Amino acid sequence: MNTAFVTGTTSGFGKAIALRLAKLGYNVVITGRRKERLDELAKKITDEYQVNVLPFCFDISDRSACAYYVEEGLTGEWKNIDLLVNNAGLAAGSAPFDEYDWDDWDRMVDTNIKGLIYITRMIAPLMVARGKGHIINISSIAGVEVYPNGNVYCATKYAVNALTKGMRLDLLKHNIKVSSISPGAAETEFSLVRFHGDRQKADAVYQGLTPLSAEDIADALEYIVTRPEHVNINDILLTPVRQGNTYLYNRE
Numbered sequence: 001m002n003t004a005f006v007t008g009t010t011s012g013f014g015k016a017i018a019l020r021l022a023k024l025g026y027n028v029v030i031t032g033r034r035k036e037r038l039d040e041l042a043k044k045i046t047d048e049y050q051v052n053v054l055p056f057c058f059d060i061s062d063r064s065a066c067a068y069y070v071e072e073g074l075t076g077e078w079k080n081i082d083l084l085v086n087n088a089g090l091a092a093g094s095a096p097f098d099e100y101d102w103d104d105w106d107r108m109v110d111t112n113i114k115g116l117i118y119i120t121r122m123i124a125p126l127m128v129a130r131g132k133g134h135i136i137n138i139s140s141i142a143g144v145e146v147y148p149n150g151n152v153y154c155a156t157k158y159a160v161n162a163l164t165k166g167m168r169l170d171l172l173k174h175n176i177k178v179s180s181i182s183p184g185a186a187e188t189e190f191s192l193v194r195f196h197g198d199r200q201k202a203d204a205v206y207q208g209l210t211p212l213s214a215e216d217i218a219d220a221l222e223y224i225v226t227r228p229e230h231v232n233i234n235d236i237l238l239t240p241v242r243q244g245n246t247y248l249y250n251r252e
Contacts, residue, residue, distance in 0.1 A: 001051070005081050007119060008088030008219035010037035012188030013138055016214035017221055022049040024222065025165075029086070031056045031069070052139065053218055054078055060088050060094055060115035070122040075244040080130065083225060084123050086116045087138045091155075091194040094149045105152045112156035116163065124167075127176050134177040136224060137164045138217070141184045141239060154246075161235075168234070177232040181220050184239030185249075186212035208251025209242040 004021045008014040010032035015037065017031050022045045028120045030045075035057045040054040056073055058065040075082070089112045093104035120135060127133025142150055143157030161180065168178035178236040187206050224233045242250045 001025060001027055002030070002195070003027045003078065003080055004083040004085060005031075005123060005150045006085040006087060007031045007115075007118075009041055010034045012190065013183075013186075013214050013217045014085075014087040015041055016218040017087060019045065019048075020218040020222055021083070021085075021225075022051050022053070024225070025049075025051060026083065027052040027078075029054045029056060029074070029081070031058065031169075033057065033059050036239040054218055059111075060119050062109035063114075063118045065168055066115075066118040066122055070087060070119070071182040074126075079126055081123055081126050082133060084120065084127075084133070085161075085221070086120060086135070089138065089160075091150075091190060093154045093196075094194060096149060097151045100151065108153055108156050111155075113159045113163075116160060120163075120167070124171065124176070128171070128174045130168060132175050133171075134179070134225065135167060135171075135176075136221060137180045139164065139180045139182045139235075141182050141246055143182060144237065145246045150246070155169065164235070165242055179224050179233050180235045181224070182235055183208070184237075184243045184246075186217065187216070188214050209240050209249055211240050212238065 004026040006014055006018045006028060007016045009030040018028050018041060022028055027054045030038060030041055030053060038055045038057050042053045045053045056069045058069055060066055087119040092107045093101050137160050139160040140157040143161040164178055164180045171178060185206060192202040220236045220238060227233060
């Protein structure tokens with residue numbers, strides 16, 4: 001039975017991905033910062049699927065916490081990570097570059113870039129030692145094309161795409177696959193977090209269109225992980241049908 005390690009599973013993409021992988025028969029390590037939600041997800045997985053689940057409550061932007069949970073928390077068969085899904089990430093704020101809040105910038109860089117680096121740097125050697133593995137980074141259409149007031153968020157997702165390509169080259173000799181999924185407009189908690197809980201602003205993002213759902217992203221990931229062993233899907237870029245690029249929409 002395969003084992004997956006999924007970050008940011010207390011809502012949205014991460015929760016849907018963890019459930020989908022459990023449905024596919026993976027034992028799953030689930031991580032997140034909200035313990036109550038993490039425990040609820042662990043119970044749901046245990047109740048609905050005949051797999052093992054290991055919940056870790058920590059913030060991936062904390063390097064020492066990453067080290068503790070990977071080095072001390074993963075014991076026995078749990079060290080045999082077949083799939084790492086780097087999902088944890090966020091957008092914080094929306095403003096012109098010269099007006100942006102410094103703390104929002106720091107949150108995005110610390111989580112979207114540094115957190116992804118920390119956890120991958122610690123798990124990759126476990127894959128290297130076994131001569132196999134698969135890393136999937138959840139990126140964004142914002143890593144392909146920038147948009148107004150997105151500046152540093154876009155920069156973090158450009159970094160995720162560059163890291164994905166760099167990992168693919170460096171880990172090639174170890175037979176480790178590296179993929180990414182780049183969603184367009186998707187309705188989870190993403191915009192609610194970005195606008196610091198302002199529901200009106202968050203809802204306006206998706207007005208006049210049917211956005212992607214967490215299940216759509218789980219579908220894309222399922223496609224990637226169910227390809228034959230000799231096939232690697234480098235990236236899947238998906239958008240709602242009414243989205244043309246990062247900022248152009250045909251709204252109803």
